[in-house]
Amino acid sequence: MLKKVSGKLLLFIVFISVALIALLGYIELFYRVQKSSNTPRKFGATYMTMNNPYFSILNGGINEVVEANGDFLITRDPAQDQEKQNSQIYEMIEEGVAAIFLNPVDWKKVEPALIACKEAGIPVFNVDTMVYDKEYVVSIIASDNYNAGVQCALDMMSKLDSAEIVILDQPIINSITQRVQGFLDTIKGNDNYKVVVQKAAGGELEIAMEVMDDIIESGVSFNVVLGGNDPTALGALAALASHHMTGDILIYGIDGSPDGKMMIKEGYLEGTSAQYPHQMGKIAAEVAYAYLNGEEIETNIVVPVTLITKENLDEFSIDGWQ
Numbered sequence: 001m002l003k004k005v006s007g008k009l010l011l012f013i014v015f016i017s018v019a020l021i022a023l024l025g026y027i028e029l030f031y032r033v034q035k036s037s038n039t040p041r042k043f044g045a046t047y048m049t050m051n052n053p054y055f056s057i058l059n060g061g062i063n064e065v066v067e068a069n070g071d072f073l074i075t076r077d078p079a080q081d082q083e084k085q086n087s088q089i090y091e092m093i094e095e096g097v098a099a100i101f102l103n104p105v106d107w108k109k110v111e112p113a114l115i116a117c118k119e120a121g122i123p124v125f126n127v128d129t130m131v132y133d134k135e136y137v138v139s140i141i142a143s144d145n146y147n148a149g150v151q152c153a154l155d156m157m158s159k160l161d162s163a164e165i166v167i168l169d170q171p172i173i174n175s176i177t178q179r180v181q182g183f184l185d186t187i188k189g190n191d192n193y194k195v196v197v198q199k200a201a202g203g204e205l206e207i208a209m210e211v212m213d214d215i216i217e218s219g220v221s222f223n224v225v226l227g228g229n230d231p232t233a234l235g236a237l238a239a240l241a242s243h244h245m246t247g248d249i250l251i252y253g254i255d256g257s258p259d260g261k262m263m264i265k266e267g268y269l270e271g272t273s274a275q276y277p278h279q280m281g282k283i284a285a286e287v288a289y290a291y292l293n294g295e296e297i298e299t300n301i302v303v304p305v306t307l308i309t310k311e312n313l314d315e316f317s318i319d320g321w322q
Helices: 002-038 053-068 082-095 111-120 145-159 174-187 205-217 230-242 258-265 277-292
Strands: 042-046 072-076 099-102 124-127 139-143 163-169 193-200 224-227 250-255 271-274 300-303 306-309
Touching (some): 053 072, 072 082, 082 099, 082 111, 099 277, 124 277, 139 145, 139 277, 145 250, 145 306, 163 205, 174 193, 193 205, 205 230, 230 250, 258 306, 277 300
Parallel strands (some): 042 072, 099 124, 124 139, 139 300, 163 224, 224 250, 250 271
Antiparallel strands (some): 271 306
């Protein structure tokens, strides 16, 4: 009888021991998962240049969402150097970022870095300016750049019966190319509107100023300037001012920057097709989190633009971005 009871007791002890070991295993696994889920994730962002305040605002929109999720954002400035930007992306891959927000310097030459991201399983969210090989990015979040050019052209045509136009573009930046195309398509077929010069101006104020200065000194006649973005338009304005030519020439930019709006107020800039960089940044970050959470997302998100002129300037804050 004693042996029988002892056997049962031993069996009970073994059962309790196994149950306790299993419970401890589950507790350890739970805390591991909790610790893993509470570890801040790292995100990467690289833009063609941080010399343009537009990208600081865009980055701020992304960072706002990232920080609200308890994570953090690494931001890099390649200073218009695609090789440097590719290197930055390789470094982000090594650092194990959860995702990368990319605004390419050169929409084609960024491809090797995009391939590396795909091989590493790191999703890329393409902001503001499209890459050439869209298959390597999860989603594109950009302004309606084509319509921005259309808006500038329509406003010009409503104010001038004819025009000789200088276009300052930047072929390696797809967003600027789309803006210029929208402008050109709108004036196409109307011989009263002629493009007399079209030159690359880097998308930056200092470069645009030099290019515009060369155009002025060449002696070509013109009465309209389209800048691919606000810094380009402001660079053209600076060159025109140095030659005492501001007044009879309509200058258009695209961005809706505080400086652009101030120049409209002062009567130096005719208009700027406004983008919404902070909103774009927030949308991009929200899309990234949705994707990482396994949700379905849109692969092409277009953010509307609004033409700002002296007629509607009072509807916008001059000191800040939209």
